[in-house]
Amino acid sequence: MDLLGRIADDLELGLNDDVRTLVRQAIDARLSASTILNDGLLAGMAVVGRRFKAHEIFLPDVLLAARAMHAGLELLEPFLASEDVRPRGTVILGTVAGDQHDIGKTLVGIMLRGAGYEVVDLGIDVDPETFVDAALEHRASIIGLSALLTTTMPAMGVVVRHVKERQLAGKIQTLVGGAPVTREFALEIGADAYAYDAASAVETVEALMDSRRC
């Protein structure tokens, strides 16, 4: 099997040390960084994503694979920058003001990175303005908002309003999620999209990005 195929396979198995070694070999063999990224790391993560959705593998497997992806990416990053390889898009993520819960949005971020997006994770208890400022600073087209409690969910509406008040609707889209959040709530506050879990968040981000390209 070729080097790129082995990278993809080892990544699927979560073998981060092996992935790191193979990526180093691929760099030494003068394969381009974009080839290593797309045909090695992202190809492996795409299989992981498909198998996760089909319930053939589970979150622990995905998280091991994501760690292996990071191990490879770390080596590759300087080369990607010098080749001017751009991510598929940039997503700002954070838990809304007043809310401390972060594992949900952290998992969404891991899955999005695995699908080739750049993710700027602002952490927890994030002010509405900070979301919008970060989206402008990082030229992100999507803001992903997370909340754990019904009492912190209204802060999502405030972010959506800020986007509109700053005349950024259409340029910046909002995606909401979290245990108590529903599709109806997303509609009610005027968010652009809702996703139930991390796997569907990736699909939804893809759909939002596609809708911008048309």
Added chain:
Amino acid sequence: MRECLELAPDAIEVDQASVVQRLGSSRTNCENGLFQESFTAAQGFLAATARPRCVVQTVDLATFAGLYDGEGSNDRDTPLEVILERSEALALFVLTLGQTITDTIRRLFSEHDYLVAALLDGMASLVAESLVESLETRFGRHIAECDGKSTTPAVLAYSPGYCGWHVSGQRALFSVLKPNEIGVSLGAGCMMRPLKSVSGVLVAGEPEIHDFDPGYSCCSGCDTLECRARIARVTGPVCAKREVAWICSDG
């Protein structure tokens, strides 16, 4: 009665199958060596960073009925209202695992140790939930001792944010309980800090008082039917009692 309790870290136990299930896996036993390595690492972090503490305080029915209404946001009908009428004794509680465990989970995620971090998060949530069950057992025993009875009443915990009791009800609960000694505070969005904390009321009485049909307004959109398993815990043939060695920390 008001007591502050803490738990020795070596008294904390987690069951691998439940943790794996918590992570959404239908496989309850992972043979994968990397998984086992991560599980053992997470167990080590759990023992080193969880610091379970709680405050429990008895309240009379009138006081509780006042605070149960909270800010008037409860559903129009709730199972707890009916249960309360037939209860024998009530105690407010707040329980926490402390801030260090949450800081550790965040650090592990930022260091890309994703699986260890997620396992530790799942373990922490399970431990918090199971320690609430241990408070139920302890409160039941306390009442039996006070009343000089040989049988213990059936105790279940009910929490704001569940089954029609609005999550904003925590403000009234905190105003009475004031769990400052264990370092838990309530933010503007009704979220407790540290994150791995649970608040609620322990309700003691005959097992039947906890039994009801899920026909309340909150039940129509409920896909967990969690009350069924909880009711079975006190009305079923085998009453599973969770015992852990809490230590009084307030002298």
